[in-house]
Amino acid sequence: MPGSLLEGGADGAGTPLELGADGAEIPLEVDEDGAEIPWGLHADGAGIPLDVDADGAGIPWEVDADGAGILLDVDADGAGIPLYVDAAGAGIPWEADADGAGVPLDADADNAGVPLEVDADGAAEGSEHRCLTMEELGDYFQECIEAVEQLEKERDSLIRELALLREPALQEIRQAHEEILAAYRLLAKVELERDNLKDEIRQIKQKLFKVTKECVACQYRLESRRHDLGQFAAYRGELESRAGQLSEELARLKESCEKEKEEVRQQLETPPCRRDNHYLQESRRLSVAFESFVAESRRGLEGMKEALRPLQSEVSRLRLQNRSLEEQIALAKQKRDEEVGQYREQVEELEDRLKELKNGVQLQQRKNQELEELRTSLHQELSIYKGCLEIYGHLCKSEEKADQDY
Incomplete structure (x- = not known):
């Protein structure tokens, strides 16, 4: 399994996060020998993924009224909930432009689709997908934090307004x-x-x-x-x-x-x-x-x-x-x-x-x-x-x- 590139180099190739002793790329999810790094291990040393328990069953995020677990990617009826849709099934954009329309992460300012990986000339490489860089992740998380802070401020203002209305x-x-x-x-x-x-x-x-x-x-x-x-x-x-x-x-x-x-x-x-x-x-x-x-x-x-x-x-x-x-x-x-x-x-x-x-x-x-x-x-x-x-x-x-x- 090839390593996942975080940044593009001068020639448009991704810069690996780590290099092995022989200069080979070491992706995040593989070790130096090229084997996948599991999130946990069984008693026999077998890997345990993040979203499964020791028995291989999915780990629920909540428990319903009958005591049955509700998984992260399913609703109360057991139907799958994608991460990019809300409770009503409508798509949730990652960002919004000046007109309030959703701008997905893989679209530029002109709403044109931007491939996840591009070469030095900006051409998309259809076979391989580029991961977000640390700066982009940091900016995105900073935007999320600011949005959460803004929502908290709005919540506090609404609480104060409600308190003033209730007084x-x-x-x-x-x-x-x-x-x-x-x-x-x-x-x-x-x-x-x-x-x-x-x-x-x-x-x-x-x-x-x-x-x-x-x-x-x-x-x-x-x-x-x-x-x-x-x-x-x-x-x-x-x-x-x-x-x-x-x-x-x-x-x-x-x-x-x-x-x-x-x-x-x-x-x-x-x-x-x-x-x-x-x-x-x-x-x-x-x-x-x-x-x-x-x-x-x-x-x-x-x-x-x-x-x-x-x-x-x-x-x-x-x-x-x-x-x-x-x-x-x-x-x-x-x-x-x-x-x-x-x-x-x-x-x-x-x-x-x-x-x-x-x-x-x-x-x-x-x-x-x-x-x-x-x-x-x-x-x-x-x-x-x-x-x-x-x-x-x-x-x-x-x-x-x-x-x-x-």
Whole structure:
């Protein structure tokens, strides 16, 4: 196998990379004896090529989902992938001219085909192919490195641009999150105030019920006192009528007694006689009887007066108690009316406040809904940006892989 020439000499012949002891060319893939240099050796000393393992099977570059190896020059379906075509099967040019058209390595500036090996006059040697020189390889690798650096710069710029695009969305999301947290805190505060208002309303209702109960009890006691007072007044009227009757009877008795005394005095002034003595005795007897009757009437009247005196004191006490109860009832009614007015005002204020809180909660819920919609749209945009970034990453990886394949 003849040696591979890297450069052309003065006569157009390739300059070998090494020369043997006898001046013969030593190509890269053969040793000094002319035997091919393998990339590896078996246990028995046999050569192992680069793209096969110790068993002679191809070394895969990747492993698919079933664990089967995918070779470098085949796709996932096992079909061969040439190094000069992309994933869609279109040809990948090595370079591009000013018009963006691909310029293959074996074409010159005029897009005319340049043979791999030429002689001193520039004529192509169809039988032998010229390899790239070290300078051309260096230039080509330098161009590849520059292209990779350019792609990395573009990738970094796109990443920065994506970060700049994502920053307002993230800022809005953070702001929306803070607003949602503030809304939740406000909602908790409103619920706490609502519970406190409910407790206050319940306490006010309990106080109002207690005051109403006390007022009803006072009214019942007042009615009972009024009934007792009516009974005492009727009994007093009876006693007063009885005392009047007794007084009238006493006056009549006094009058009759005076008349009888006058008659007896007149009879005494007349000359005594038997009949007069009889009248005198009868008069004395009547006088004694009258005096006993008067004394008895006086005693009965005194007893009635004595019986009437505690009743009068009881009536006075009941009148004072009735007056105090009426004053207490009036004060209780006034206090109840004032408390009812205050409670109604407080209830109206609490209802107005509750309405305001409900309106605030509804407004905050609408804001939360708008923020949720904004967050959803931002998530969608971020997912779109991520998809674009993934697509760009896949494109960069495919270009890097294509460059590595070349």
